[in-house]
Amino acid sequence: MDEVEVVVAHSERATLRVGDVFLKVDADQARIDVEIEAMGLAPVPTPEVLWRKPPVLAISAVPGTALGRLGEPSTASPAAWAAAGAAIRELHEAPLPPWPGRDLGELTANLDGECEWLVTNGVLPPDLVKRNRQVAEAALRPWTPVFTHGDLQLTHVFVDGDEITGVVDWSEAGQGDALYDLATLTLGHEEHLDDVVAGYGTDVDLDVIRAWWSLRSLLAIRWLVEHGFDPSAPGCEVDVLRSRL
Template sequence: MAGVEHVEVVVAHNERATLRVGDVFLKIDADRTRTDVEVAAMALAPVPTPEVLWHRPPVLALAAVPGTVLGRLGEPSTVSPAAWAAAGAAVRTLHDAPLPPWPGRSLDDLASRLDGECGWLITNGVLPADLVTRNREVAEAALRPWTPVFVHGDLQLSHVFVDGDTVTGVIDWSEASRGDALFDLAILTLGHEEHLGDVLAGYGTDVDVNVIRAWWSLRSLLAARWLIEHGFDPDAPGCEFDVLRSRM
């Protein structure tokens, strides 16, 4: 890293921080379990991932991934439909891989968290009660038995890098586990419903789109408090609260 002129803070809050120093990303996490999972998941995943340079808890050093991100929540995506389809194909490759040895979240845990977060949103006047209630009704469709697959667990479109129509890397694997395939597809297309068809074309198999829409509501309800408490704005244009409003 000789000759580096500055350090870029990519993200920082009281749980973790990511710094960019030249072509190296340094991830610092208070919970060692997350970086352990990230390293293990990247070793197992059959899709392009960042090179692990070294891992000395609580710090994980990763090489930068070439290309550009698929897009960002709240902003129009500038990549081609073929790039979105390539992302869908990469997700299918991951979901077809052998399961990781560690479990994921249970249905009971998700249902309990949904109860708690909806109550918090209403009690604290963060969102109108009818908006929360409607989205909770939509979200219920996601709370059904599924056949577990290897999921990324936080497949935001800014975690997928492409060069032209090729996926060059998928980053941030700390939430990887066994889970619902449609959850990954929902997170990838959250706030970008116009690209769902492209992703599903690349994914290459029929899915229940109503369940993906249910996951959009469920994810947005569950994430709101965490985002607010960590300095992010779910009410920014095109972000989580707009996703919830679009269900009305």
């Protein structure tokens, strides 16, 4: 019998691996709906949907290994990072998904609320929060929406050698800012930004990508703490914020 591996588990959802099958348990069926539809629309390799029986979605494993992990050096080649950039460009050039993305006004309000929480509760020094809120401002501008993955952490991109073999976890997909995907992929791995941009193949505003690093980190810390993760681990979100000083 195959061993059951707990990939991730918290109060919102859990993912288990049994052999070559991933079982995603999620009480939010709208999130699963988005994931299934997005995988069907995306022009990049994605897992195969095997079956669905709410609240469980079964998908196939994709070959290869993750591009890396936040807080750890990536062993993937520069060519693999460039291939990830090329795959993102292909996604961004695809027709928009039919559901809307994040609202700029709501995003700004959420950011201000999280900054206030971080300072009021003594989670981060006020000057660190203030500086990163200033940096984040560059991302808070109108953008032309594209088909975005929405949570393109490097653990969600799988490679075999220099080739992309699959992109997983599409529950946050929607219409969004192209630079947000590029920023999410390179969060904590600034040394690979040039490779990703080279693969992406078009000029991008690096200041906006850096702004998204600050913005995403500020927004994530409370959620991570409340769900049992450590954003202050070496190389993770708090270190990303400190690097902006």
